[in-house]
Amino acid sequence: MICLDTNYLILGLTEDSAEARQLMTWHKRGEILTTTTIAWYEFLCGPVEQDHIEVMQAFLSGGILPFDEVHARESARLFNLSGRIRRLRVDAMIAATALLANARLATNNQDDFAVFRPFGLKLN
Numbered sequence: 001m002i003c004l005d006t007n008y009l010i011l012g013l014t015e016d017s018a019e020a021r022q023l024m025t026w027h028k029r030g031e032i033l034t035t036t037t038i039a040w041y042e043f044l045c046g047p048v049e050q051d052h053i054e055v056m057q058a059f060l061s062g063g064i065l066p067f068d069e070v071h072a073r074e075s076a077r078l079f080n081l082s083g084r085i086r087r088l089r090v091d092a093m094i095a096a097t098a099l100l101a102n103a104r105l106a107t108n109n110q111d112d113f114a115v116f117r118p119f120g121l122k123l124n
Contacts, residue, residue: 001032001062002124003098005107009035009043012059013052022106023059034062036097038090065097074100082115095121 004012004023011019026033035043044053074096079089091109095116098105104124107113113123 001034001101001103002026003065003094003101003103003105004033004035004039004060005094005105005109005113006039006042007108008106009039009056010048011108013055019108027059032062033059034065034101034103035060036065036094037067038093038097040064042090062103065101065103067093067097071097071100078116078119078121081119085115088112088115092116098122 008019008023011017012023014020023033043056071093075093078096078099079085079092082088082092091112095105095113099116099119099121104122105113106124110123113121117123
């Protein structure tokens, strides 16, 4: 399973972008694609049109992963273990959700998320 970060949701809609090409490759290979409620929220903040939302939803064969108390605890654990870097609070939420789903995270923000790798996050 591959969990898409916000930048993949946004740039995946841009024709001929590397992210759009990668999404098509994964889709053709039958990969299960998903995202987190946090990334989905950021995506919906847009600007984004309804038809773009529907296109991206069609790619998300694994749906949108929920965020609950278990995810909040894991997010806090990752945040604290990674040095409590304030700008990584939301990234810790996304990382925790992907980690708990045993999904690889597809992101263009490799440097931001690399801090969570020692704690189990797999980056795509």
